[in-house]
Amino acid sequence: xxxxxxxxxxxxxxxxxxxxxxxxxxxxxxxxGFIFGDGVYEVVPVYxxxxxxxxxxxxxxDRSLAELRxxxxxxxxxxxxxxxxxxxxxxxxxRAAVQALYIQVTRGVAPREHAMPQxxxxxxxxMLNPMKPVPDAVRTKGVACVSAQDFRWQKAHIKSxxxxxxxxxRQISVEAGAAETIMFRGDWLSEASSSNVWVVKxxxxxxxxxxxxxxxxxxxxxxxxxxxEAGIPFSLRRIARDEVFGADELLLSSATKEVLPVVTLDGQxxxxxxxxxxxxxxDAGYQxxxxxxxxxxxxxx
Numbered sequence: 001x002x003x004x005x006x007x008x009x010x011x012x013x014x015x016x017x018x019x020x021x022x023x024x025x026x027x028x029x030x031x032x033g034f035i036f037g038d039g040v041y042e043v044v045p046v047y048x049x050x051x052x053x054x055x056x057x058x059x060x061x062d063r064s065l066a067e068l069r070x071x072x073x074x075x076x077x078x079x080x081x082x083x084x085x086x087x088x089x090x091x092x093x094x095r096a097a098v099q100a101l102y103i104q105v106t107r108g109v110a111p112r113e114h115a116m117p118q119x120x121x122x123x124x125x126x127m128l129n130p131m132k133p134v135p136d137a138v139r140t141k142g143v144a145c146v147s148a149q150d151f152r153w154q155k156a157h158i159k160s161x162x163x164x165x166x167x168x169x170r171q172i173s174v175e176a177g178a179a180e181t182i183m184f185r186g187d188w189l190s191e192a193s194s195s196n197v198w199v200v201k202x203x204x205x206x207x208x209x210x211x212x213x214x215x216x217x218x219x220x221x222x223x224x225x226x227x228x229e230a231g232i233p234f235s236l237r238r239i240a241r242d243e244v245f246g247a248d249e250l251l252l253s254s255a256t257k258e259v260l261p262v263v264t265l266d267g268q269x270x271x272x273x274x275x276x277x278x279x280x281x282x283d284a285g286y287q288x289x290x291x292x293x294x295x296x297x298x299x300x301x
Contacts, residue, residue: 012089013127014082019089022127031123033106036114037162039123040064045131045255046099049087050294054080056218061103064159070107073122079103086128100131100256104161134257139283142263142275143179145252147244148172150183150190150213157212169193180252182244182265189239190214195257198223200249200271200278204233219253226285232278249276259283 008023015025032038042061045052058076065072074082083101090099108120152165170193173181180192189208191197196217199206205227210216220236227234244250248271250262261279263270 009129011128012086013125014086015125016123019085025125027123027125028109030112031106031109032120033104033123033161035112037160037164038068038116039104039106039161040068040070040159041102041104041161042159043255044083044101044103046083046087046101046128047290048294049095051083051087051101052290052293053218053222054083056221057103060159060218061105065105067155067158068107068160069116070105070122073105073124082126083128086126090128094130098131098133100129102127102129106161131256134260139260140275142261143252144177144264144267145180145182145192145250145262146173146176146178147182147184147266150185152183155212156190156215157210159215166193179260180262182250182262184241184244185213187241189241189244192252195252195254195260196220197244198251198253199239199244199247200251200276201243201247203248203278204235205251205278205282206235206237206239206243208239209236217253218255219259222286222289223253223259223282226282226289230281230285232281245270247271249278251279251282259286 010021010023012019013022013025015027027034040061042057044054044057058079062072086101087095104125106123107116108122110117110120148169152169169181169183173179173193180195182192182197183190189197189199191208191214196207196214196219205223207220208214210220224234245265245268250265250270252260252262259279259282261275263273263275
């Protein structure tokens with residue numbers, strides 16, 4: 001057995017109504033998620049035992065399932081109960097740290113055929129893993145990114161388990177020793193391999209529109225709210241390549257990165273080549289939102 005397989009955790013997971021050690025969980029080889037990537041997923045950060053923006057993640061799960069014509073197999077209350085059961089089953093030191101709740105729903109098991117079979121029972125899988133946060137030193141210094149053409153399909157708004165395009169895009173930055181791959185469709189910004197991208201110019205924040213070419217991260221709404229609280233102008237619009245390279249600040253956002261400043265792109269400095277005041281303001285607002293979430297859940301972040 002490969003060493004990575006041998007090191008699989010024995011933490012509790014949920015699979016089709018049963019709680020079982022993760023290393024023992026099994027699905028059919030004819031599951032359409034395995035055969036076709038015919039399914040969707042969500043990743044919910046958990047701070048100090050409290051799922052962050054859980055309702056927003058559940059709403060996006062509903063949207064993704066609707067795009068694939070899969071009925072949501074569980075109610076909000078059932079999803080919440082599964083999440084908290086896994087949180088409570090995790091070691092105390094992990095609950096006190098940062099975790100990632102991974103949710104996946106596939107169409108289910110059927111003989112291999114491209115057409116969507118009717119009446120299948122969806123496969124539901126949920127696991128909770130430690131999430132390694134970006135170190136404060138990296139967040140303070142900022143990261144380097146590279147650019148590439150967005151070669152993925154035209155329905156990027158679906159949070160699909162079919163992630164080969166994202167895997168190939170991320171590998172570009174891995175091999176370049178960079179933190180992320182920022183992608184363009186022609187001359188227009190789309191997103192990064194697993195992050196949204198924000199352009200700061202003259203004190204204003206802009207992001208790509210919410211359409212089928214971009215997966216609108218949960219942080220879309222969160223960053224808009226933070227900007228509103230801080231009096232920072234915010235807009236969603238088409239952003240040209242030249243605007244990205246000519247930005248005063250460039251930011252990434254995702255569940256695992258939170259908000260992360262980009263200081264170089266393709267070896268060229270962004271703005272001053274250092275983190276800027278808009279990042280600092282948004283990051284401070286993000287940390288306050290985490291504290292409010294923990295307080296609302298009755299836990300210490």
